[in-house]
Amino acid sequence: GAGVSQTPSNKVTEKGKYVELRCDPISGHTALYWYRQSLGQGPEFLIYFQGTGAADDSGLPNDRFFAVRPEGSVSTLKIQRTERGDSAVYLCASSTTSFGEQFFGPGTRLTVL
């Protein structure tokens, strides 16, 4: 079956612009996670959804970052007033349950010029 998909695969933007990153989880997976990975580092947790609600957003670095999952499936990570430090690979993962095995998408590479 289809895995987790993310679009776009690459996004180049200018400092100060707004960007949206999309994640399509595996069908039927109720839990969805966003992580951010900087070069040479392991991924770092950003936010976790159980169904439509953000159950844990403790990893969002500041209020420029926001994520939604309005129908409990597709999720969008939104970044306002992008900064060069936001450049990273943004990874999405999903699992059947909150404590289940997490399956990752290919990521979106964001470059802020």
Next chain:
Amino acid sequence: KQEVTQIPAALSVPEGENLVLNCSFTDSAIYNLQWFRQDPGKGLTSLLLIQSSQREQTSGRLNASLDKSSGRSTLYIAASQPGDSATYLCAVGIQGAQKLVFGQGTRLTINP
């Protein structure tokens, strides 16, 4: 705060060798541990999942062990092949929080 450390950061071995990658974590209150593989410019592929109540899991040439009390896990790769070259990441699921905390990874190179 949970911290995950992977040693070594990089490893280069000739094809055919058996090898061990190490992962340590500071807080034993975990619900599971996952090992992932990441190829350059790609996402993460789940290799093995060990629940906190388990001691080890095996898949093909891979075997992962978990010693929760000592905060350690190892990934054993038998008869290594050039196609095993990748970065291997260890991640622990924190009890009471549905998220993974990752190590920085071990970059593995298998030389033909």
